[in-house]
Amino acid sequence: MQKSVNQLISHIYALGVRYVILCPGNRNAPVSLSFIRHKGFKCFSLVDERSAAYTALGIAIYQSKPVVIVCTSGTAVLNLYPAIAEAYYSQIPLIVITADRPSHLIDQWEGQCIRQTAIFEKHILASFTFDVEKNDNFDFKNNLFNCLSPVKGPIHINIPLEEPLYAKSDEFLYNNIKPYEQKSIAFTNKIPNEKLPSKILILAGADAYGQRLEKYCSFLSKSKKVVFIADILSGLHQKQNIKNWDFTCLLSSENEKQVLKPDLLITFGKIIVSKSLNQFLKKFKPQNHWHITPNGTIGNPFQTSPSEIKCSEEFFLSWIKNNISNIDKSYFENWEKISVKYDKKINKTFEQANFNEFSATRFILKNIEKNVNLFLSNSMPVRYASYLTTLCKISKIYCNRGVSGIDGTTSTAAGVSMVSKNNTVLITGDLSFFYDINGLWNKYLKSNYKIIVFNNNGGGIFRLIDGPDKAKERERYLTAPPNRNCKAIAENFNFIYFEANDFDSLNNSFKKFMDIKNSSAIFEIKFKPQNAVKFFKKLNLDTI
Template sequence: MNLTPIYNIAEICSQLGITQAILSPGSRCAPLTVAFARHPEITTRTISDERSAAFIALGLAQKTKQPTVLVCTSGSAAYNYAPAVAEAYFQQIPLLIITADRPPEWIDQLDGQTIRQQNIYGNHIKKGYQFPIELEHKDAQWHAYRIVSEAINLSKSFPHGPVHLNIPFREPFYPTADEEAVYEKDIKVIHNIASTPTLGDQVINDITNSWHQFNHILIVGGQGDKNIAINTSLTQIIKEKKIPVVGDIISNLHDVEDIIKRSDIFLGQDKNGLHESLQPDLLITFGKSTISKNLKLLLRNYKPTGHWHIQPEGEVADTYQSLTKIIRCSAEEFFKHIADIQAEADFHNQKQENFFYLWQIEERKTKRLLETFFPTETWGEFECIKETIERLPENSDLHLANSMAVRYANFVSVSTPEVEVFANRGTSGIDGSNSTAVGHCLASDKLQVLITGDLAFFYDRNAFWNNYDISKLRILLLNNHSGGIFRIINGPSRLPELEEYFETKQPLTAKLLCQEFGFEYLHCDKKTKFNNYLKAFFEDDGLAKILEIESDSATNTEILKQFKQTYKDLK
């Protein structure tokens, strides 16, 4: 087999800016493995568990903001990528998935490691490409190279996302022992020059004129990367125009002055007609998903007259059932123009200011509650998460696993401006949280702090089954030996099957896992030990660390109920 066209796949990737590849061992993918492993400009790593490999690649791409290549062999290996592919699709993270396949004549012929791999990821990729089986003819090579360029450019176009290349191989596909990998530097490559839609003068005038028709304007930021330009404009808008801005922990808006961080707490109560008083007449949204179900319910039950969503390209979800206008530009540009709109001292602005203070009063009340409710006499997960987040080092990223970890953290929010927050909220599954954080370790010198529950942690234990330096990893493991979230959901919490079939009790701890992988293990089951352990946990001394907090699921639920009741009792 002429392997040069396969080697040139790696060369095209390199010329289009890809520097990272995650490979999983296999035979059918041997030409691809050699192509990437021998390329001098691409850092390759091998991860045996394909499900973990895909989430590690997701973490790398999430951190570097560039596509990561994934390579696996034929058969079920490709299916193991599926959870991370779906997460990347909904979280808009660029991945280039390359799966080796059997030749077409052997599909459905009961041959080993042979499944139907074309379109295997369905609607959870931006596009799938099938490589030509014969690569001898010049036109076939032109076709193959064009496909690679198109796939990479598509993964990087807004909204970013995963793209799939399926490549069938006939035997023999191993290079000979003395065969060198030849990369053709003058290979045909298609460069995509990206641009962002901008607002023309007429559109700006229309927005400005419409703006003055509304008295209660609310801005909501969904999940997004930390963006200094956006945060600077929002700080100005809050200060000068008295517009409340809501952003939960995954919005990375926590360094915006007077941001509404804890709406999920106070919107959980509707005392004295609170919800009706917080109804906007203009809602402006940007970013991806929000965590707070309470915020979604408020905006669905008390719909605004106008809802503008800011997004340069792509499909837009009508999350709050009130979408009236899609403004095609970047959030940076939009909020810069909004910050420049001149405010006038009139009755309209007085209404907006009153609306702003209604949101601020609830936010400050909630902040005071967090300060006075803790420390509690009974120790639990909530307090551990609060203390950990409040003491995060500046040079760190925060990762949040799904289920209770991300919800507790959203109540607390982040106070360290330099910290960036990551969470797999595209599909919001428990799979892959460890692996995603490991991917960040491979891409960054910062401490990577993951807060996770026991089920998510043990589900993804193969994240650590690799030969790479992940000494920057810190895991706060909340081990209540069950899925504690089901105790706060009304349905399962009342059922006799709760403990066996919903919580799924398990007896594991991380002690032996730490021994296996050479992690430092800190075990804490008493409140008096926690502060000293937390200090050791954050020390950067060349070892990955797990701080395991053992607690009781029922006690954690009771503390959370007391916290919510205390807020309800506040005047």
């Protein structure tokens, strides 16, 4: 049995995996011990499987490489599911290994035993049962590569294990396997043979682009031949050529939107945070929509029935760079003129703003250091940042936007901080923070992990969106005020605590909070719940 487990671990190492999250348990001991004794992996032990899986997700997000999560049998397995769903929709590579009872014990009143075979099948790229007694037919390389190619995401390996579970120390021998070479993706590189129209809107969606597309996007922006805008999670928002486009889509009149309407929409990447852009493009549909995808991933968020252009982003952006010379700048100039109009209104409103979550986000983005890893929680912090992309000088911005849940945010950001040398700053709401307290139950947290909690006593979004704001039961059942503060939690987990409740205290404490070197820190910013509502009304916002 142990020999087979060691063989699997050797192949996982050959895939390039170096980080493993191990959840304590007895049935998974042969797997956990094999990872630990291999010496090629950095292993972390975390008790809460739900939090542990999100922590593995955070490491995988930052590393852009697969991470392993291992747990015992039974309900422990089900606790992994939320992070697996997020990994599936965000296309983050995870290798989920669950220990199981032998098949003849399933449904026989055996303890800690549920039906684990293909348990995640709706939200997993591939699922396997690894037979430790006869694994000759297990295609290690191709099975493991399912988490990386053609689409990244989670895979599940369920391992039934019979007692005795603990092998002798001399049985931990490993196979010396040549490192796997990455699989190449075959591109058609076919681009429609059509004359490009004069009104082109290029939109970069969420993805981990890093610096590889920056030169192409910089050229397109500076050319002013096209409008180039970028989602806050694309890493390309610093290269866009329209300021405050999210506000522009939201505040512009029907006539102005007709002017802003593109003839050709070109998208790459995945999910878009902006609701205002989503609604604009649904109502003012482009004549054509091309989606650039190297791996066949395509959605229809704007109900525009996009055409799939299967090629690398680099290939396409290089092509369009060489094919826009005859396009005039009038479309860009119209966008710029309208956006400048609303930019002035927005800045004036912020200058006169009360102390609310939106204005605090603006302050933080203007004053935070550029080289941090910024993690934004759902649902409001990431939306506020989306409106303020022009202010944001940080390139590494993350959010669990695949499923957009509030659960697991603290744990995911913790995973990022564990493998990064730079400060990792999480901006989260009070409900999201209290929901994932076990994300702090982590002995591997370093002094680079800093958490900003917006405490407006409940789910603030329900005070803003149309519908709940008119329900008399809203506060008790929808907003769900926790009536808690973070100070005792900070003390319990040995975090240094800061607090602010107005602009002066925020301004006085923020730099001190960011400059803490010898400890993790929590900065709780307290708001009056109605301040954000008043601010939105002042901006005449009817949606977020």
